[in-house]
Amino acid sequence: ALASPLLAGHSRQLLRELGVAEPLIDLxxxxxxxxxxxxxxxxxxxxxxxxxxxxAAGMSPDEVRAEIxxxxxxxxxxxxxxxxxxxxxxxxxxxxxxxQKVLEDGDFQAWKVFLxxxxxxxxDRDYNGPARVSGGPGTGKTIVALHRIHHLVRxxxxxxxxxxxxxxxxxxxxxxxxxRLTDLIGDPDLLARVEIAHIDELAYKVVxxxxxxxxxxxxxxxxxxxxxxRTVLAELxxxxxxxxxxxxxxxxQVILGQSVATRxxxxxxxxxxxxxxxxxxxxxxxxxxxxxxTARLDKKDIETWGQAADRAARYEMERAARIxxxxxxxxxxxxxxxxxxxxxxxxxDLKYRYKHIxxxxxxxxxAAHWKMLRxxxxxxxxxxxxxxxxxQRVYDNHVSLGSLGINVRGRSARLSLSYRTxxxxxxxxxxxxxxxxxxxxxxxxxxxxxxxxxLHGPAPELSGYTTWEEELDGFAxxxxxxxxxxxxxxxxxxxxxxxxxxxxxxxRDKVSQVIYHLATKAGLGYAQLTSxxxxxxxxxxxxxxxxxKGLEYQRLVIVGASDRLVPRMDSIDxxxxxDPTRYRRELRxxxxxxxVAATRARDALTITWHGDPSPFLAEPASGGPxxxxx
Numbered sequence: 001a002l003a004s005p006l007l008a009g010h011s012r013q014l015l016r017e018l019g020v021a022e023p024l025i026d027l028x029x030x031x032x033x034x035x036x037x038x039x040x041x042x043x044x045x046x047x048x049x050x051x052x053x054x055x056a057a058g059m060s061p062d063e064v065r066a067e068i069x070x071x072x073x074x075x076x077x078x079x080x081x082x083x084x085x086x087x088x089x090x091x092x093x094x095x096x097x098x099x100q101k102v103l104e105d106g107d108f109q110a111w112k113v114f115l116x117x118x119x120x121x122x123x124d125r126d127y128n129g130p131a132r133v134s135g136g137p138g139t140g141k142t143i144v145a146l147h148r149i150h151h152l153v154r155x156x157x158x159x160x161x162x163x164x165x166x167x168x169x170x171x172x173x174x175x176x177x178x179x180r181l182t183d184l185i186g187d188p189d190l191l192a193r194v195e196i197a198h199i200d201e202l203a204y205k206v207v208x209x210x211x212x213x214x215x216x217x218x219x220x221x222x223x224x225x226x227x228x229x230r231t232v233l234a235e236l237x238x239x240x241x242x243x244x245x246x247x248x249x250x251x252x253q254v255i256l257g258q259s260v261a262t263r264x265x266x267x268x269x270x271x272x273x274x275x276x277x278x279x280x281x282x283x284x285x286x287x288x289x290x291x292x293x294t295a296r297l298d299k300k301d302i303e304t305w306g307q308a309a310d311r312a313a314r315y316e317m318e319r320a321a322r323i324x325x326x327x328x329x330x331x332x333x334x335x336x337x338x339x340x341x342x343x344x345x346x347x348x349d350l351k352y353r354y355k356h357i358x359x360x361x362x363x364x365x366x367a368a369h370w371k372m373l374r375x376x377x378x379x380x381x382x383x384x385x386x387x388x389x390x391x392q393r394v395y396d397n398h399v400s401l402g403s404l405g406i407n408v409r410g411r412s413a414r415l416s417l418s419y420r421t422x423x424x425x426x427x428x429x430x431x432x433x434x435x436x437x438x439x440x441x442x443x444x445x446x447x448x449x450x451x452x453x454x455l456h457g458p459a460p461e462l463s464g465y466t467t468w469e470e471e472l473d474g475f476a477x478x479x480x481x482x483x484x485x486x487x488x489x490x491x492x493x494x495x496x497x498x499x500x501x502x503x504x505x506x507x508r509d510k511v512s513q514v515i516y517h518l519a520t521k522a523g524l525g526y527a528q529l530t531s532x533x534x535x536x537x538x539x540x541x542x543x544x545x546x547x548x549k550g551l552e553y554q555r556l557v558i559v560g561a562s563d564r565l566v567p568r569m570d571s572i573d574x575x576x577x578x579d580p581t582r583y584r585r586e587l588r589x590x591x592x593x594x595x596v597a598a599t600r601a602r603d604a605l606t607i608t609w610h611g612d613p614s615p616f617l618a619e620p621a622s623g624g625p626x627x628x629x630x
Contacts, residue, residue, distance in 0.1 A: 006031050006056040018055075018064055021048045028052055034412055035444055049416065049450055050118070057413055059121055067118055112552055113184045115147045116140055122413055123147040130384035132362070132401075132408040134440065135415030136451040137599030138426070141387040142550055144415075145360050146181055148385050152356050153190045162195040163355035165376070167202055169364035169395070172543075173550040174198040175533035177360060195354075199369050200305050203312035206372065210315045217303045222248065225297075225304045232293045242289065246579070249396060250274065251290050252306045257367040257399075259310065263287045275581025309368035316353075316375035323350050323378075352378045361550055362388030363441065366397045370404045390438040390446050392596045394546050394589055401442045408442060416450040420552060422457035425605045429598040432591055432616045460598075460605040464613055468560075471610040472514070475503070475557045476522035478606050479540060482555050483524065498527075499534070502541040502553040504597040506560045506568070514542055514559060545593040548600045556601035558594070563612035566594055591616055 007015075007029055015025045024040060031037050037056055041049045047069070054064045115123065122133055122144050133141050145166075152164055166181065168174055178196045185191045197205070200219075208216050229244045254274065260266045266287050267280060278286070297303055303311075327350070353376040359365070365373075377383045384406060401408055418426055430448065440446040461478075465471040479501065486497040505511045511528065518524040518540065527536035529543025529551075541553070564570065567590030575583035594616055598605060607617065 004032065005029060006034065006037060007052075010055055010061070014061055015051070015055075018051045018061065019047045019069055020051050024048055024052070034410065034414075038414060038447070038449075041450065053413065054121070057121060058125065063121065067121065113143065113146060113180050115143050116417070116419055118417075119144050119415070120147075123151050127382055127385075127411050129379070129381070129411060130386065130401075130406050130408050131382075131411040131413075132386040132388070132441070133413045133415060134387075134389055134446060136389060136391060136418060136448050137429070137596065138418035138420035138453070139415035139451075140420065141389065141415060142177070142180075142360050145358050145385060145387040146177070146184055149181060149194055149356075149358050150184055152358075152382065153185065153193050156193055156355075159193070162193055164194045165202075165354045165357045166194055166196045166360070167199050167357070167373070168360040168550070169199055169369075170361065170546070170549050171198045171201070171531040172529055172533050172547055173361060174201075176551055199365055200309065203305075203309045203369070203372060206312035206315050207308050210311075217301050217308075219305055219308055220297075220302050222304070224302075228296055228300075229289075229293050232289060232296060236289060236292065238285075238289060242286070243578075246276075246582075247286065247289060247293075250286060251293075252304075252366075253396065253398070255290065256306050256310045259314070259368075259371075263291075275585070276579050306366060306368070309366050309372065313368040313371035313375070316372045320352070320375040323352065326350055352376060356382055356385070358385045358387075360387050361392070362386045363390045363393040364388075364395045364397055364549075365399070367399045367404060370399055370401065370406060374405045386441075388441065390441060391433060391448060392549065392592055393438070394549065394593050394596065396585065396589070398439065399441060403443075416452065418451065418453040419455065421453060421599055421602050422455040423453040424457055424459045425598065425601055426451070426453045428460045428605065428607075429595055432595045432598065436588055436591060438588075455602075457603050460607060462613070462617065463606065463608045465608065465610045468513075468610045471559060471608050472517045472521075475559050475606065475608050476517065476524065478557060479503070479518075479522065479524055482604070483539065486554070498537075498539045499541060500554040501539065502529075502543075502548070502551075502556045502600065504545050504548050504556060504558045504600070505542065506545060506565050508544060510560045511542060511544055518542070545597040548597050551600055552602060553600055554602050555604040556597070557606045557608065558597050559608050560610075561594065561607050561614045561617060562609040563614055565609075566590060566614040566616065 010029070012025050012029065015028065016022065020028065027040055028037070031040065034056065037052060041052055050068045051064055054068050055061075059067070119140055125131075133144055135141055149164060149166055156163060166177060168177065174196060181194065181196065182191060185194075204216075204219070211217075226244050226248060229247060233239055233242065233244060233247075250271075254260065254269060254271055255266065258269055260269050263284065267283055271278070294307075297307070355377065357373055357377045359373065373384070386401075386406075386408065421429075430451070433448065438446045463474055465474055482501050483497065486500055487495055489495045503514055505514055515526055515528060518526045518538075524540055525536075525538030526540050526542050527534035527538045529535075529541055529547040534541055545558075560566070567587055572583060572586040575586065594614065598607070609617075
């Protein structure tokens with residue numbers, strides 16, 4: 001049977017009345033897939049985009065009028081599709097008064113949980129399966145996810161269990177999400193119904209539950225795993241034959257990522273996106289090396305986080321299979337009273353762990369993580385809500401949700417309105433991504449087409465210095481000026497500005513040097529961003545670029561954005577000829593890290609470097625196909 005049109009039941013006249021541009025109407029009425037809708041509205045007037053996306057998402061015409069067209073209504077004779085004219089009517093936004101009010105209130109904590117009224121439909125809607133929201137930085141994906149939890153928790157029947165899970169990849173982001181959700185929900189009893197855990201913590205919990213007492217393996221980081229693999233390569237006489245980093249990635253992304261259990265299965269496994277092709281003898285050699293490597297880890301009673309995730313996924317999938325099998329038996333014999341005593345005695349094992357799962361920063365989860373999550377919640381209405389943006393992926397975890405049993409087709413929404421960073425910052429950030437393409441977590445291509453901001457502010461400041469020492473002095477001056485501006489309110493009273501200013505740094509060594517300079521020479525207090533959140537009481541947060549994923553600040557400095565530091569050429573230059581596919585992938589990852597850091601700033605952004613600037617900063621900040629106004 002042919003798929004139904006996305007806009008079935010709506011007429012040409014209705015679309016015209018709602019403000020859809022005339023050339024789009026006939027084509028819009030024929031579309032049956034959201035990907036086709038994305039392509040149709042790319043570059044279309046903003047009102048046309050929002051109306052068509054709203055109708056396709058299931059909004060009624062009255063809801064579209066109330067939530068979309070009414071919010072841009074004006075008593076003036078102004079073309080609502082002329083966004084430039086709209087911006088000229090106000091210094092902050094033309095979407096609605098709510099955004100203006102929360103900005104004027106000056107409460108940044110309230111800002112961090114502010115939901116744009118036009119996104120309420122994504123929060124309150126009932127979905128008949130997994131749903132996904134995507135969009136560029138600042139479009140409110142995380143806020144939508146948090147408000148989604150608030151909506152779901154209020155629908156729960158009274159109890160003391162925790163049927164809702166909120167999870168993400170980065171540990172320090174989990175701490176920030178917990179703080180935001182606390183501010184949003186307020187009621188401790190409702191908050192207690194939500195389990196908040198970063199994804200590896202969740203996997204460890206599953207592994208621990210399924211291990212004998214005292215037999216949980218110690219997990220090690222990538223550097224430790226690489227050291228063990230180098231030892232194995234030396235013992236087998238393979239130094240120089242294989243890059244240990246390549247082998248670790250092959251193991252994590254292909255063997256663990258696809259749960260490859262045997263050498264024969266590995267010979268037949270697809271290696272999409274891995275770049276360098278492998279012959280059968282090469283696969284045999286790799287399997288032997290990695291088999292010896294895993295045996296060494298096992299002998300030392302240690303495992304990587306990837307191994308733990310893989311084991312947790314298998315345990316949860318086995319549990320889900322038992323639940324489904326016993327439910328099928330229950331249905332077959334006609335009721336609970338006829339279930340065998342042994343099944344009756346273990347009814348607690350028949351329950352899925354969660355009723356609802358919400359995932360933030362979804363682009364960074366491993367395939368094993370997704371398998372585990374899929375098995376933790378019964379398939380059905382409102383089971384999974386997923387927020388992510390592949391343009392912000394800073395780890396090499398590429399997945400296809402559909403192939404992992406998570407079908408979001410027809411239940412996906414793409415946000416394009418950034419109301420959390422200014423147009424000027426957005427324009428600069430978009431140039432970093434120029435020329436790159438990204439997947440959509442489901443075998444398609446994602447795009448930032450139509451991504452725009454409604455906030456205005458100062459243009460980002462870009463400053464180059466001759467030496468690193470000069471750069472340290474330069475950005476410290478900027479921080480002191482910001483401190484002086486934010487330390488008092490309009491009445492001259494002292495103001496707490498902790499967590500409003502941040503410094504993003506390319507690597508750990510530079511973090512230590514920045515902290516030392518702030519503490520000993522600049523006279524500025526700091527708090528270092530760690531895996532557990534900010535450590536220290538200082539006003540200015542300092543951390544590596546990946547630590548800033550999902551966070552927001554009023555003002556931010558990116559330091560050390562120099563050539564060969566961003567990207568780190570001493571680590572990836574050798575791949576230029578040895579493995580061009582991996583070289584491009586590493587460049588893309590470095591772009592994403594800089595993009596993430598730049599879009600953490602709401603009001604003001606400064607980028608500094610010493611020597612030559614990063615090649616990602618070479619493009620002009622306006623014009624071209626990625627300009628923020630388009």
